[in-house]
Amino acid sequence: MSIFESLTLAFKNIVSSKTRTLLTMLGIIIGVAAVIVIVGLGNGLEGYITESFSSMGTNTLTASVSARGSTRTLSVDDMYDIVEENSGYLDLCSPTVNMMGSVKIGSETSRTSVTGVSEDYFSIKNYTLSKGRGIQYSDIALRAKTCVVGAYVDMAYYGGSAVGETLRVGGQSLTIVGVIEQQSEELEEGGSDDCLFLPYSTAARLSGGVSSYTVTVRDESLIAEGKAALENALEDFFGSDSFYTVTSMSEMLETMTGMISILVAVLAGIAAISLVVGGIGIMNIMLVSVTERTREIGIRKSLGAKERYIMEQFVIEAAATSALGGVIGILLGYALSAVASKVVAGLMETALTVAPTVGAVGTAFGISVGIGILFGYLPAKKAAVLNPIDALHYD
Amino acid sequence: MSALIEFQNVCKYYEMGDTTVVAADHISFQIQRGEFVAIVGSSGSGKSTCMNIIGCLDVPSEGTYLLDGRDVGGMNKNELAEIRNELLGFIFQQYNLLPKLNLLENVEVPLMYAGISRSERRERAEAALGMVGLEEKLKHKPSQLSGGQQQRVSIARALAGEPAVILADEPTGALDSRTGREVLSLLQQLHAAGNTVVLITHDNTIAVQAQRIIRLEDGRVVYDGPSDAPDAVVTPRVAGTGGGAA
Incomplete structure (x- = not known):
């Protein structure tokens, strides 16, 4: 059988x-x-x-500095110096100031994400501008009351003609100077196109200081070395490793x-x-x-x-x-x-x-x-x- | 040539709690090829024990049982299954057909266990069913047939394997007298065609259809001789010791 x-x-x-x-x-x-x-x-x-x-960039490091209790304060210029000293690994640097609170556009209130950045931020993120100009060094130096908005803000509130208009962030009136090209497939509230960028110097004055930096490494393969170099430099600066954290996107992933x-x-x-x-x-x-x-x-x-x-x-x-x-x-x-x-x-x-x-x-x-x-x-x-x-x- | 079935002082004991029941008490007989023998006895006479041993469903506790010259007593379960498949064809009182299978498939079961190829199985099953007059109902289920027809299927199933012994256990017990006679005449035809038939029954009128009668009482042989002898069916009762088991 x-x-x-x-x-x-x-x-x-x-x-x-x-x-x-x-x-x-x-x-x-x-x-x-x-x-x-x-x-x-x-x-x-x-x-x-x-x-x-990976769309956020796997070659980026984020350094958060909390100088509370430290004898030294890390200024933006100190950070730029550190990046310069380690240019073998590190490339671009932008302070990032995340601002809470709502954006007022005319009589409407939106929950658009607001970030203070440097002129290099758009290169770091590979953003291109569809209209107007980006944040420039002069804006930062002058603490200019300018901003760049995402495609969603442009379309949803201004019908595509945002450049030249003004809006208010944290009580400060800002003039829109540019619009970033659409990032995601669909424009939606809270999406990656619902954003606003202003000079970090302006943002720091509104929210009280810079505590975070986005730094890129020269190559994705150097991410570990770049992270170590940045950590060493910050430890040398503070004399302790308890005032900062450096995270890499790939590590978080x-x-x-x-x-x-x-x-x-x-x-x-x-x-x-x-x-x-x-x-x-x-x-x-x-x-x-x-x-x-x-x-x-x-x-x-x-x-x-x-x-x-x-x-x-x-x-x-x-x-x-x-x-x-x-x-x-x-x-x-x-x-x-x-x-x-x-x-x-x-x-x-x-x-x-x-x-x-x-x-x-x-x-x-x-x-x-x-x-x-x-x-x-x-x-x-x-x-x-x-x-x-x-x-x-x-x- | 040696006997086909040979019992030499076969005893069978069953443990029933603390007491030992003697179901077969030094039974000896021989059955030759081509004989038609009825083993007859009342309930508890040991005829079922005899039939289980002849059918290789059970082995003797003592004594020797030779089937076709082979000693069955020392065989393990698998060897017993093999010898049942090879040498024995069973006909049961309750037909014992498999209800989910059609007639052909039922007849094919023993051939399947014998490892016979599908096409040959089909051929032999059809031939066997033809022999019992059921060639028209090959694809029927057993439940669609009358009792007599079902018993003919079980005869066909017993025949298909071309066994050395056809062992019929009360084959007419569940049938009315007319169909019972038909089944008996079918068994006689098989005998006439050269088969060895062993019939187990309690009924003297059926037992006399065989050539030879072996009468059991209380586990012992009390008569062994031709079925037409005057004392074949009426035997003076001998005082028995101990009980018998069915």
Whole structure:
């Protein structure tokens, strides 16, 4: 008797009790689908974060200085000197002053992000101007009351003719001198085009000082060396390492993706519990089935079925049931992933594709077959060792 | 040539709690190829134990059982399964067909365990079903047939494997007298065609259809001779010791 014959027999039995088989498979279906969706979601999230970080520039370092308690204060010029001294690694530098508070445009209030920057900031970020001019050194030196706005502000509040208009930030009236070319695919509130840049000197006066710098390294591969050089210089300056922190975008990206991986692994692990529960369900049903089919087993044995054949029949039936559940779970997982992509896109106003990986699908299928064999073994063993005389007289 | 079935002082004991039940008590007989033998006895006479041992479903506790010259007593479960498949064809009182399979598939089951190829299996199953007059109903399920027809399927299944012994356990027990007679005449035809048939029954009127009767009482042989002898069916009761098991 070949494996093929055992398989045919198993599928005949599965087909002959559809409702029961479906209910038996439910645990496996849910488990496999959940694992696939969670891993796909994690994948999509990782892709999304990697993309957003790389658009921010993976060759940039951010230095935050908190001079509180220090005997020395780091001026903007001190920072420029440090960058100059380490020009082997470091390239451009811009103070960044993040300002809280709202922007008043006419009678409207917007939640546009406001940042004080230097003339180099636009090169650091690879921003190009679609209209007017950028922030210039003279603006910074003169603490000019000028600003550059993102494409969203231009379109949403001025209908595309923002240059020359004025708005108010923190009570200070600023003249718009330029508009940055559209960054993201869609203009939306709170998006990367809903922004405003002003000279850091102007911003520092409004908000109280410069505490953060964006510095680029000459090459992405020099990010670690550049970071070390900047840290050393700042430590020399303060005589301690407790007044500053230097972070690199690529480092943050690594930390974030690492955290997501752990999160996904934990969630997938929890979902996998359902697979075990499903396996126990299969075992339970197979045990019932062995009892129900005691007479059949007796007949087969009296006709010359060896223990191995009976065993094979039940293990293959369990494995086929859970494998079928695995396949349905995979299909359901793909369907749910597609739905999740749409839902997430709707909620987050960004495109995030939930992409199931081939590895996750393969693993889920393999595990479900394995579970069938594992949990089918005990009932199969029970069937195989039945005494044919007792089994024949079982009602 | 040695006997096909040979019992040498076969004993069978069952443990029932603290007491030991003697189901077969030094039973000895021989059955030659081509014989039609009825093993007859009332409930508890040990005929079922005899049938289980002859059918290689059970092994003797003591004594020797030789089937086709092979000692069955020392065989393990797999060897017993193999010898059942190879040498024995069972006909049961309750037909014991598999309800989910059609007639062809039912008859093919023992051939499948014998490792016979799909096409040959099909051929032999069709031939066997033809022999019992069911060639029109190959794809029917057992539940669509009458009792007599179902029993004919089980005869076909027993025949398909071309066994050395056809072992019929109360084959007419679940049938009315007319279909019972049909089944019996079918067994007689099989015997006439050269098969060895062993019939297990409690019913004297059925037992006399065989050539030879072996009568059991309380696990012992009390008569072994031709079925047409005057004392074949009426045997003076011997005082028995100990109980018998079915």
